[in-house]
């Protein structure tokens with residue numbers, strides 16, 4: 001494709017379900033920045049595929065993350081994000097809201113959560129081994145784990161957790177109608193509102209209490225507190241769930257590498273390599289230019305949209321040797337799975353810890369864990385933004401179970 005030919009449509013099609021579209025390899029080599037036509041509305045935007053250019057876009061304040069910026073590649077029907085949804089805001093509002101949470105996601109705080117995450121994982125594995133086989137690992141672990149961790153983080157009372165699990169199951173369900181999802185979001189918002197009242201009256205040692213009682217100090221409104229809590233649920237749920245699904249499948253396909261995940265000295269790096277190789281935010285991150293900016297030799301004009309493809313940058317052979325090989329011993333520093341720049345994932349320390357605890361526990365307790373179906377029969381979900389598997393049927397030999 002040269003610069004005058006018609007732009008290709010986006011997203012590009014995958015060949016192998018475990019790799020981004022093969023076309024990205026050619027684009028990185030020949031046209032690191034190119035025009036594409038978006039399938040969802042036919043609009044044209046720039047596509048950026050190399051590691052260094054993805055980072056250049058994401059760290060440049062001349063690119064906005066706000067849906068309402070002219071040229072932003074958003075569906076016209078998408079409702080504007082509500083108060084507190086700082087993932088879709090630019091400074092200064094973004095900085096004000098993100099700052100209010102920074103302490104909550106620091107490594108020391110996340111480490112305090114580790115014993116709770118370990119307990120949750122063990123309980124889910126106990127429940128799974130007590131039932132019949134095969135088991136869908138998504139249903140048994142990948143979906144409940146992140147939601148129970150968020151309950152712990154926010155301080156959702158135990159009695160309310162089934163309600164919470166029911167609501168988030170609808171949000172994560174691809175077959176739920178838009179009306180049903182909206183209904184559940186409204187219910188969740190109303191629930192958060194009541195929970196904030198309860199935390200105001202009787203603060204406890206949890207994120208929502210600290211945010212609620214500290215809102216004057218942080219300069220955030222009550223509505224923004226509810227919005228932040230809802231954002232954490234949305235951002236920390238489907239991502240972790242799908243990363244568990246596709247990441248576990250990748251591990252099951254490379255059983256010789258599981259010891260690297262089990263060894264405490266190498267498991268953190270192993271988690272990062274899975275994040276690099278199986279980047280679930282496969283579509284890429286969307287931005288709109290608010291000034292003319294040169295990227296990879298082309299000028300992106302103010303009012304034009306850009307998609308920075310994390311999954312392609314993570315397979316860039318200028319940065320990673322044999323980038324298509326999953327090698328859990330690789331030290332995959334600087335990968336882009338959590339984005340880059342001011343919006344880089346706020347929950348990344350927590351995400352790494354959840355994944356590490358899960359995979360270590362799962363493969364230690366069930367060393368014979370394996371797929372219950374042929375890998376060719378696994379169905380992949382490839383909707384707009386998050387990649388993963390639709391289900392993951394697994395079996396194991398009960399005589400090899402450990403506690």
Ligand code: HEM
Pocket residue numbers: 065086087088098150231232233235236237239240243280281285286337338339340342343344345346347348350351
């Ligand atoms: C494997 C799991 C996860 C992945 C792959 C992931 C990925 C990402 C990415 C790529 C972004 C950047 C979005 C952008 O620049 O437009 C992001 C932002 C964010 N993530 Fe995560 N995430 C994960 C887990 C979590 C968890 C567990 C939480 C919290 C409970 C979380 C909270 C957030 C928040 C609040 C933002 C917005 C940050 C900002 O705009 O400043 N994420 N995440």
